[in-house]
Amino acid sequence: MPTIKDVAKHANVSVATVSRVLNENGYVNEDTREKVLESINKLDYQPNELARTLYTRRSRMIGLIVPDITNPFFPELARAVEDVTNAKNYTFILCNSDDQVLKEKNYIDVLRKKYVDGFIIVTSTLTNDHLEGINTPVVALDRNFEPDIPCVSADNYHGAKLAVEHLHNIGCKKIAHVAGPEFVMNAQHRLRGYLDMVADKPFFSEDLVVNGDYHLQNAKEATMNLLKAHPDIDGIFVGNDLMAVGVLKAAETLAIKVPDQLSIVGFDGITLGETTSPALTTIAQPIYDMGAKATNLLMDMIEGKPVEETEYTFPVQLVERESAKKGMMLSE
Amino acid sequence: MPTIKDVAKHANVSVATVSRVLNENGYVNEDTREKVLESINKLDYQPNELARTLYTRRSRMIGLIVPDITNPFFPELARAVEDVTNAKNYTFILCNSDDQVLKEKNYIDVLRKKYVDGFIIVTSTLTNDHLEGINTPVVALDRNFEPDIPCVSADNYHGAKLAVEHLHNIGCKKIAHVAGPEFVMNAQHRLRGYLDMVADKPFFSEDLVVNGDYHLQNAKEATMNLLKAHPDIDGIFVGNDLMAVGVLKAAETLAIKVPDQLSIVGFDGITLGETTSPALTTIAQPIYDMGAKATNLLMDMIEGKPVEETEYTFPVQLVERESAKKGMMLSE
């Protein structure tokens, strides 16, 4: 691989001049400029990003930290991040934190040593303290954790209300909730949305809320218990789509027909929900758009552009598929 | 951030000495060693990876190029790669190629400029020519493309035979195949496995094979046509699980009961197959193990260890779930 020195020698100029034509700054005579460009072409020279980074402290790399790429919500997010970074000539590094602060901190450390220009973090466990002294730009995605860190998320509270409202509208008489983990902010918002819709209803009791961990298996088991304890539940709002699939499985195991006997509404709008039978009715977030927004926001911060707002809330949308519909209860 | 110079000054030694204790090479007196370590601790010094890389030409980063992380097969692979790289103090960069040579080449270019130490590539379109002159280690994953590039994949041919055999064993009388794209090597192997099992059977005709593109929608449509043309098909071996879900959907649309009237066997063993109803019977590849093996192999190559073999074929396994079982046909 040729270096800038080779080019300089070939074009009979100094490295400074070559650097000037490369970066298009400073004065350089048109003739020498062309001479240099010619040499660059002839030698197929490509500047060494690393050497550049060392001096400029800009790596054109960002880190994306997610809990687990295996969770189908995150690939869609990651894809958006990749598309945007790529379009802007950045690259990104993917890190799985498994929701462990230690892993998060470790990754942040490692990446900072590599001079990454910024972070997009999906976290529930990291707090501002851990980021102290880090002057690298950070954007929080999906989960807002600290007031002075810009955050991109969906309207979880409203979405939850939308879900319960829909279940109510189609005639459900007893609506339960399989909640996400308490330590996750968006799960709290969704739970609150549910509670604010049903807390004053006569059918409500606290044990209509069961805790899931945003994963399938656990939600399935919790739902089995729930449905055994309350056989008259005819609607469930589930904290996310992955758990909703678990709920679907639970119903199947108990020979409860969805949506005839039980209506289910999920949350997220991941592709997985389209592949189940019945397909999942859900509250869809604009996942790709959120990922893209977060990335663009981060780039703006990196490039020193002023950030107007610190909170970007995306609207959610009810997507009606097959797991919730006006059921037998109504026609009775 | 303190530099090695700060440490040197603080410990009253030269940078060379500090470097020596850091890298544990060359002679350094025990007393000075401790003095230096103390300074490192006191200043909370962390060596700058970048500066190191510039000289050593080793970045402790590798690139993983996959067609599309949104395809549920790849997150499981990516997770394995991440776990292994992370354990060995490497980081990895994820790239989506969308199966386009141009994107692949571009990524390889970009990453080489960043001094990545190696590549893991899942590709069908890249050939050796494109890698020419690249002395960076490369491992091919899931799809073998050139003889002199080490390759980790599953036993696709045998898996296909296993699938067809299973369909045969449970009593299917007319077995079709929804194939993956022709340009993908593993799809060819699976097709061949199918053909070698059925080509001499009386029920066989060439139009029992339809082409899919490894995605859901396309497979669904192709299957609808297939099943309309051959209503007596009672078994389908599908080239991958994602398409198998499409086949499931097709059957549902046509009101064909799975597995009572039609048995379906997929390929891959991704988690998605567990979430459908009926859950997918499939030929499972050890996806995580394959990813881990490829990564370990790459690291060995990077570290100059000799590579014994150039082809690692992993065994596959029939996972019986619900989409294939002894059907009505038998009991009639």
Added chain:
DNA sequence: GAACAATCTGTAACCGGTTACAGGTTAGCT
């Protein structure tokens, strides 16, 4: 034609590390 600004180019310091080389010290052996 003198003064000054704008244009052009090269030298050298710098980013933050690694390491070849040289010089000095100490220990071991005859």
Added chain:
DNA sequence: AGCTAACCTGTAACCGGTTACAGATTGTTC
């Protein structure tokens, strides 16, 4: 004591770029 080998440490070159600074040339203005 003299010689060699092992031990210890610092200087400076190097990785491949960027840029402050200075000096030279040209152009403009009065």
